[in-house]
Amino acid sequence: MVPESQEALCRQPPLEWWQQEVFLRGFEKLSEFSNVDIVLVEPQGAHNMGSCARVLKNTGFENLVLVNPADFRNDDAYSMACKAKDLLLRARVCRDIDEALEGVKLVAGTTRRKGKFREPLLTMEEALPLIYDVSRRNRVAVLFGREDRGLENPVLSRCDILFEIPSDEAYPSLNLSHAVMVVCHNLFMMSGKKAEHRIVACPKEDVERMYEHLERVLRLLGYGDPDRRGEFLLESVMRNFRKLFGRTSLMKKEVNMIRGILTRIERKFQEEG
The missing domain is CATH 3.40.1280.10 (SPOUT methyltransferase, trefoil knot domain)
Structure with missing residues (x-):
């Protein structure tokens, strides 16, 4: 009751x-x-x-x-x-x-x-x-x-x-x-339900072009100067950048952002002649 x-x-x-x-x-x-x-x-x-x-x-x-x-x-x-x-x-x-x-x-x-x-x-x-x-x-x-x-x-x-x-x-x-x-x-x-993977990694070719662009800009900044063991320093810096960005699985928009910054640096050097 x-x-x-x-x-x-x-x-x-x-x-x-x-x-x-x-x-x-x-x-x-x-x-x-x-x-x-x-x-x-x-x-x-x-x-x-x-x-x-x-x-x-x-x-x-x-x-x-x-x-x-x-x-x-x-x-x-x-x-x-x-x-x-x-x-x-x-x-x-x-x-x-x-x-x-x-x-x-x-x-x-x-x-x-x-x-x-x-x-x-x-x-x-x-x-x-x-x-x-x-x-x-x-x-x-x-x-x-x-x-x-x-x-x-x-x-x-x-x-x-x-x-x-x-x-x-x-x-x-x-x-x-x-x-x-x-x-x-x-x-x-x-039940196997998982969040949708929204991170799409940038194609490897585009990432490699970003590294080439980065190396060019670093040389503009004085890295790679043979008078100061620059090649060794440049190789070390590039190796560390590859490790850093490799851990993050860069997306296309992130690669474009980095390359945009590098382009602005290049233009600044060109303006200052």
Whole structure:
């Protein structure tokens, strides 16, 4: 029997017309994490729920489950969710953990505390590959506890595995949305999603022409003067420039910028005759 006060927390006002449009836009596509439920157990802060919705959308997740939550259909939550309002508005609201875990094959709980109800406690590196592999063909739930005291023993007893998120011992407790981000982002990276490579290296021929141009200008500046062992100095400087620029994988616009500066130096010498 759910206490009346908790029932009140679970009741949410009906969606406004604009909320319904945002809600429906969220069904346009399914992600590869459609089998993973991110379950917040009794979350207290609307801002945290909004932030978690944004985290899910950032990392390709779509199933936010709220167990006995505080009110979240308000400006505090919307402002933190930003463009993830659709995901927040279609969050599945459950009265208790039993309802939240219907149809789930693997339940993983997060905890920072240790004790007899929290053993065996896996590392995140041990738990996440298991979560990812099982979710390929089965429904998985990852549980996060309320902000002030985490997951309590009755909920912990429903978990198949427990794992901790590494943090500094001086202050190990993470903000709820931060904990969700760490877990979701690591699962996201396991899926092979990587940032698009935007650095296109300049063709080698153009880089070599830049080095030839650089050597010409250095000779104008007095490097290579045979009276002062200049050739040795010039070779040393050019060798160091090649190492310096070689580490940076110069782009075309950077090579053009360097050659533009070298051209200005040459013109200055010509003007001064």
